[in-house]
Amino acid sequence: MAEAALKTDPVAAILEGREVLATGWSAAARSDALARLQASGLPERRDEYWKFTRPDTLTQAQAPQAAVMADDEAPLFDEMDRLQIVFVDGVFDAEASDDLALEGISIERLATANSDLHWARDVYGVLEKRGQDPVSRPLAALNTATATDGILIHVTGKPSKPVNLIYNHKSDSSDATLHHCIKLDAGAELTVLENGPAAARLNKVMEVEIADGASFNHIRAQGRNHERRAATHLFARLGTESEFKSFTLTMNGVLTRNEAVIELTGDDAKAHIAGACVGDGDFHHDDTVFITHDAVNCESRQVFKKVLRNGAIGVFQGKILVKAGAQKTDGYQISQSLLLDGDSQFLAKPELEIYADDVACSHGSTSGAIDEDALFYLRSRGVPHADATDMLTLSFLAEAVEEIEANDLREEILDRLTGWLGRRRG
Amino acid sequence: MLSIKNLNVKLEDEDKQILKGVDLEVEAGKVHAIMGPNGSGKSTLSYVLSGKGGYEVTEGTAELEGVDLLDMEPEDRAAAGLFLAFQYPVEIPGVGNMTFLRTAVNAQRKARGEEEMSAAEFLKVVRAKAKELKIDADMLKRPVNMGFSGGEKKRNEILQMAMLEPKMCILDETDSGLDVDAMKLVAEGVNALRSEGRGFLVITHYQRLLDHIKPDVVHIMANGRIIKTGGPELALEVENNGYADILAEVA
Numbered sequence: 115m116a117e118a119a120l121k122t123d124p125v126a127a128i129l130e131g132r133e134v135l136a137t138g139w140s141a142a143a144r145s146d147a148l149a150r151l152q153a154s155g156l157p158e159r160r161d162e163y164w165k166f167t168r169p170d171t172l173t174q175a176q177a178p179q180a181a182v183m184a185d186d187e188a189p190l191f192d193e194m195d196r197l198q199i200v201f202v203d204g205v206f207d208a209e210a211s212d213d214l215a216l217e218g219i220s221i222e223r224l225a226t227a228n229s230d231l232h233w234a235r236d237v238y239g240v241l242e243k244r245g246q247d248p249v250s251r252p253l254a255a256l257n258t259a260t261a262t263d264g265i266l267i268h269v270t271g272k273p274s275k276p277v278n279l280i281y282n283h284k285s286d287s288s289d290a291t292l293h294h295c296i297k298l299d300a301g302a303e304l305t306v307l308e309n310g311p312a313a314a315r316l317n318k319v320m321e322v323e324i325a326d327g328a329s330f331n332h333i334r335a336q337g338r339n340h341e342r343r344a345a346t347h348l349f350a351r352l353g354t355e356s357e358f359k360s361f362t363l364t365m366n367g368v369l370t371r372n373e374a375v376i377e378l379t380g381d382d383a384k385a386h387i388a389g390a391c392v393g394d395g396d397f398h399h400d401d402t403v404f405i406t407h408d409a410v411n412c413e414s415r416q417v418f419k420k421v422l423r424n425g426a427i428g429v430f431q432g433k434i435l436v437k438a439g440a441q442k443t444d445g446y447q448i449s450q451s452l453l454l455d456g457d458s459q460f461l462a463k464p465e466l467e468i469y470a471d472d473v474a475c476s477h478g479s480t481s482g483a484i485d486e487d488a489l490f491y492l493r494s495r496g497v498p499h500a501d502a503t504d505m506l507t508l509s510f511l512a513e514a515v516e517e518i519e520a521n522d523l524r525e526e527i528l529d530r531l532t533g534w535l536g537r538r539r540g
Numbered sequence: 541m542l543s544i545k546n547l548n549v550k551l552e553d554e555d556k557q558i559l560k561g562v563d564l565e566v567e568a569g570k571v572h573a574i575m576g577p578n579g580s581g582k583s584t585l586s587y588v589l590s591g592k593g594g595y596e597v598t599e600g601t602a603e604l605e606g607v608d609l610l611d612m613e614p615e616d617r618a619a620a621g622l623f624l625a626f627q628y629p630v631e632i633p634g635v636g637n638m639t640f641l642r643t644a645v646n647a648q649r650k651a652r653g654e655e656e657m658s659a660a661e662f663l664k665v666v667r668a669k670a671k672e673l674k675i676d677a678d679m680l681k682r683p684v685n686m687g688f689s690g691g692e693k694k695r696n697e698i699l700q701m702a703m704l705e706p707k708m709c710i711l712d713e714t715d716s717g718l719d720v721d722a723m724k725l726v727a728e729g730v731n732a733l734r735s736e737g738r739g740f741l742v743i744t745h746y747q748r749l750l751d752h753i754k755p756d757v758v759h760i761m762a763n764g765r766i767i768k769t770g771g772p773e774l775a776l777e778v779e780n781n782g783y784a785d786i787l788a789e790v791a
Contacts (some may be wrong), residue, residue, distance in 0.1 A: 492632075499613065508634065
């Protein structure tokens with residue numbers, strides 16, 4: 115009887131074949147996370163937080179197959195001076211990676227990091243645990259408990275170039291669990307670039323601790339593979355006068371759930387998060403964002419844009435929580451979709467919860483088609499229908515892409531979007 | 541240049557006839573003005589000629605230099621040399637004014653089998669023309685018509701016209717929303733483009749624009765038809781007596 119029950123328990127099923135390390139500096143965090151997972155169980159369709167996205171393929175024991183896509187485009191960020199750290203199907207590839215030494219930061223691989231890495235102990239699973247309240251995030255707890263690889267970055271200064279995490283997907287059945295921890299000391303600065311599809315199924319957690327006056331900049335592109343699945347969590351905690359900026363580009367992917375949990379805990383901190391996604395056909399993209407204001411005079415900004423066609427589905431769940439005492443909060447949230455046909459869907463749940471009285475928070479969510487007046491205006495100037503449609507689609511995405519401050523990175527992202535649209539010309 | 545014969549147009553979704561047999565010939569090198577009360581069909585005429593959706597031509601023809609316009613897509617009409625300066629230019633966030641202009645110029649050139657304009661050449665030309673219209677560098681960089689005042693939008697229309705060098709220009713209530721100084725600037729821009737090979741159709745409510753853009757021929761349109769045609773003095777008559785007398789005279 116007990117054995118039969120065990121077999122149908124999804125938590126036990128997904129843990130089978132995964133190891134929860136019982137030794138080493140992360141052991142305590144891992145067993146703690148395991149307990150959280152066992153208490154909450156895995157997400158299910160009936161969970162309010164998963165109302166718009168079916169979690170079953172993310173929680174089933176075996177990763178669904180995902181064909182590797184032959185990509186004829188040059189990898190993103192190829193021309194940039196950056197420190198490259200390569201993972202293949204979720205495993206660090208030392209040979210393809212650069213030497214992990216750079217002035218102002220120290221980098222260790224999670225799988226081999228030694229036990230005296232004290233700073234990592236204060237980050238690994240710590241921000242993830244804080245992010246489990248008030249909504250549980252079982253896939254993140256699963257990740258903390260069972261992560262097999264990842265990178266630990268301690269930033270003490272201002273490194274001369276960005277760190278680029280490159281994810282290659284080479285096996286149809288890879289099931290990767292990656293966990294990154296980044297700690298920025300007071301006044302430190304770091305840009306992290308991420309690109310690539312990672313695996314057939316990816317469970318990724320990134321925890322970012324940003325001390326007073328530090329600044330973290332993050333640009334991510336999730337690859338162009340059509341069949342891959344990904345559940346990612348980005349946890350960040352911000353100190354006084356610190357800055358967090360994150361932009362995600364998603365093109366294709368049968369299922370993506372990107373959660374971001376950001377806590378503003380020091381006064382005068384700033385968190386901006388943005389995303390542009392384009393989906394065609396079998397595509398489900400979910401941005402779930404939870405921003406907590408727990409300090410005075412902080413600013414948060416969420417800008418998410420989705421272009422959907424041929425039955426693609428976009429989801430946005432975004433919340434701004436302003437705690438009592440978090441006066442002078444400036445919160446902004448916009449989520450918009452451009453539906454290129456009648457088959458596509460956008461499901462949005464914007465939320466504000468405010469316990470302070472001197473705050474300015476605004477949110478908006480829209481979905482619509484291409485503006486016929488604008489289309490006619492462009493065509494009346496001689497721009498052909500298809501070009502005009504692409505121009506207006508890019509113009510729709512622009513507000514999100516413009517959140518990227520660096521010109522070269524912004525141009526690169528725009529080029530990718532232009533290319534994506536170009537490949538869909540009749 | 542532009543030849544319209546017995547043009548009848550109704551709304552696509554509604555059983556409402558807007559144009560009821562318009563006949564009009566605009567010769568190359570001439571400026572024709574159409575005046576008329578609200579709801580007479582002036583703007584509809586400009587939209588139908590440039591190919592806006594939502595209208596159905598039930599009878600008649602419209603040709604540009606002998607080529608049937610009505611069967612063409614809006615972009616093909618533009619490449620063939622037709623230009624409409626909008627009464628309400630559309631704001632397009634996220635598309636730079638300069639990018640938009642260059643895309644339009646080169647799309648038309650490409651459609652006509654001409655060589656595209658290089659970035660450097662384009663920049664030189666657009667800067668010179670923008671200067672004449674007092675359009676500053678900031679307006680060229682900003683997204684199309686975003687945050688432009690009424691006058692700036694209209695000047696931007698004239699800049700597009702100057703860059704695209706159409707054969708046939710239709711100006712739809714270009715004077716609406718302009719103060720006297722802005723109107724002068726716009727009129728100067730239009731006058732600079734007057735040439736032997738180019739025709740103009742200026743649609744307006746009021747005579748005052750015609751003080752600055754002197755028409756060769758003035759038409760009065762009412763109830764979907766051109767009811768009277770004359771010289772510039774006809775515009776003055778409207779200015780002094782309104783439309784009532786002319787409407788009564790025709791009825």
